[in-house]
Structure formats: structure tokens, C-alpha cells
Amino acid sequence: MTRICRNCEVSYNDSLFEGIYSDPSNSVFNQCITFGCLYKLLSWARVKHHLLKSENSAESANNSNISDLTGLVHAIIRYIHTYGASTSSTTLQRQLKTQLPVFQSLNRSVTRALSSDGPNLKCCLPANCLYVSCNDTAHVCKTPAQRKRDSRQRNPDERQSEQSLDTARRKIRRVDDAVRQKEQTANTQHH
DSSP: OOOOOHHHHHHSOHHHHHHHHHOGGGOOOOSOOBHHHHHHHHHHHHHHHHHHHHOOOHHHHHTGGGOSHHHHHHHHHHHHHHHTGGGSTTGGGEEEOSSOOOHHHHHHHHHHHHSOOSSOOOTTSBOTTTEEETTTGGGSSOOHHHHHHHHHHHOHHHHHHHHHHHHHHHHHHHHOHHHHHHHHHHHHHHO
8 A cells, every 4th residue: 555644645736746737937846856746746647647638638739748648757857856856955965867767667666665564654755766876876877888997997907907918919919820810811801
């Protein structure tokens, strides 16, 4: 069973999200997005998405970029983070993920977080499924080449060892006629 506290129930009502959706300039939000907020946002988004689909109104035509459920949720999350939550002191330590999870993943994360047994409600905790800790940002989304470069910078002795090994291999290839002939044959076949 999913449980949220009375404060989350009252604070994150449908009118808050409706206000952000329809007129974001009048909306105020000054904290990071919590599991309670995300729970209420997902509930609101289901209803709003159904309304938008059922009524082919000018409103849904004007907002075609958020016509799918995930897009609708992402738009509200990004607005809250950009224009409100990013100014909060708890959010200064967090950065919104560049690739937000899809609706089903968000729903699963919220359900898992809020359905845990015990006396402590987790609804007021930051929704970590949306954020990357600023300490972790150095390790996020790096290519293998970037990771290797970082490893070499952290371990200069290892880099020196790699270079020595490469140099030794090249020298052996130059000296050994059989290896040199084999490489030349392979190079001419590729061109």
C-alpha cells in the first residue's frame, strides 16, 4: 500500500500541477522533488493525460509536445527543477538527470519507495530516481575513452608502463621479419 504524509497530501494538490501546466509564470516551488510530490504528480498526470486524449481541444493541440504521459511528467519535472527547485539548498547538492526515466519507471520507483513497511514514511525524501548527486556527476555518462583517460591521469605509473610495453612491441615487430611480413600483408589486404 502506498502511503504519503498529510503534508504531502495537502502541499502537492492537483491545482499546483495544473497551475504549472497552464500558467507556469504564477507557480512557486522551492524545494527538490520528493517521492510524495512525484507520487501526486504521477496521479495528476494520469488524469490530465486522459482528459487531453478524450477532448480534442485547442489546449491539447497547442501542447502536442507533451501529448504523451512521459512527456507531460517530464515537462512538469523540468519546470519545477529549473524555475523553483534548483534554488533550494537541498537541491544544490543534486542535479536533475539529463535522461529522465519514463513514466512506468518513475511509477515503479515511487511505488517501491512509498510501499516499504515500517513506521517512517519516505514521501518527504528527495526522489533520487530523478537526481544525480553532484559528487557522482564526474562518473556519469563517460565514454570508454574518457574513462581510460581519467584512469591514466590518476595512475601515471600505469600509463608509463603501457607506453613502455607498446614501444617494446613495436621494436619487436620491426626486428622480426616474419611479424613484419605478416603485418605488411594484412595492411595491403585492407586497402
